[in-house]
Amino acid sequence: MTSGLxxxxxxxxxxxxxxxxxxASARLIVDCTTGLGGHSEALLQAAPQAKLIGLxxxxxxxAMAAERLAAFADRAEWLQANFAELPAVLAARxxxxxxxxxxxxxxxxxxxxxxxxxxxxTVDAPLDMRLDDRxxxxxxxxxxxxxxxxxxxxxxxxSQERHSRxxxxxICQARRQGRINSTVYLARLVAAALGENPESHGGRIHPATxxxxxLRMAVNRETxxxxxxxxxxxxxLAPGGRVAIISFHSVEDRLVKEDFRARAKSGEYRLITRKxxxxxxxxxxxxxxxxxxxLRVAEFVNSSL
Numbered sequence: 032m033t034s035g036l037x038x039x040x041x042x043x044x045x046x047x048x049x050x051x052x053x054x055a056s057a058r059l060i061v062d063c064t065t066g067l068g069g070h071s072e073a074l075l076q077a078a079p080q081a082k083l084i085g086l087x088x089x090x091x092x093x094a095m096a097a098e099r100l101a102a103f104a105d106r107a108e109w110l111q112a113n114f115a116e117l118p119a120v121l122a123a124r125x126x127x128x129x130x131x132x133x134x135x136x137x138x139x140x141x142x143x144x145x146x147x148x149x150x151x152x153t154v155d156a157p158l159d160m161r162l163d164d165r166x167x168x169x170x171x172x173x174x175x176x177x178x179x180x181x182x183x184x185x186x187x188x189x190s191q192e193r194h195s196r197x198x199x200x201x202i203c204q205a206r207r208q209g210r211i212n213s214t215v216y217l218a219r220l221v222a223a224a225l226g227e228n229p230e231s232h233g234g235r236i237h238p239a240t241x242x243x244x245x246l247r248m249a250v251n252r253e254t255x256x257x258x259x260x261x262x263x264x265x266x267x268l269a270p271g272g273r274v275a276i277i278s279f280h281s282v283e284d285r286l287v288k289e290d291f292r293a294r295a296k297s298g299e300y301r302l303i304t305r306k307x308x309x310x311x312x313x314x315x316x317x318x319x320x321x322x323x324x325x326l327r328v329a330e331f332v333n334s335s336l
Contacts, residue, residue: 041320042135043314043320044321044324048070051308057081060131061121062085062086064136065096066087068085068096070133083107083108115257117132128268137320152218158217174217175211185249201223205220217239218237257283273303274328276327279324280323295329300329304329307327
């Protein structure tokens with residue numbers, strides 16, 4: 032059996048996810064964001080009778096997870112799909128309802144390191160940012176075609192970039208000289224808009240971090256997909272089924288928190304976590320990605336609503 036460290040992969044908040052969702056009696060588990068399979072592996076081990084459907088928009092990661100977890104081939108099915116498609120995926124499988132649904136909304140380290148995806152501002156690469164190869168619009172398309180106001184709104188509402196107007200103005204000035212296609216060039220434009228040197232930010236957050244995050248979220252329609260997942264969960268969970276969602280920034284966490292609380296108030300859900308679960312110091316030290324992770328878990332109660 033493989034370990035959670037294969038491929039350099041450390042699934043965030045794995046122990047917390049297991050303790051708050053795992054049940055030996057579970058029959059169907061859905062990992063909405065398979066990634067390299069860390070959470071899938073742990074959930075399959077904890078529920079020896081369960082079948083798992085692993086979804087991911089990244090076909091390459093999905094193939095790697097399937098290879099890594101080949102020992103579970105008789106109990107796992109891997110499918111390239113956005114988690115917004117969860118109700119349709121289950122409907123196509125006889126309308127089954129899941130006992131456990133898990134979604135880790137973060138981007139994996141290997142995706143950031145992959146120059147073909149254009150997610151990093153430290154390596155010069157095409158300004159793409161598509162995690163799903165079925166998508167058509169790239170980050171370069173957005174940067175080069177949105178109006179200054181539209182680009183400013185995108186940066187502000189997707190990533191809370193408080194300097195969105197200055198950044199969008201600088202981008203629009205630069206693109207008059209030619210199309211912006213490079214990750215490093217965009218990062219330098221952002222740094223210039225903020226009056227910072229991108230090469231000497233030291234231990235501080237890189238000035239282009241929020242801009243890149245906002246563009247990635249827009250390209251991959253992450254906020255819309257999360258809203259669709261939240262809306263479709265009650266029709267996807269079995270009574271007593273639990274959903275665990277790990278978010279990495281305030282926009283996503285707010286959507287999850289407000290949805291869970293509203294459904295708990297209506298009697299549809301029971302909140303398993305009143306406050307988000309965060310990583311303990313040991314995990315934060317071992318896996319820096321976990322430092323901003325917040326886990327919320329709810330249980331589906333009322334199937335009549």
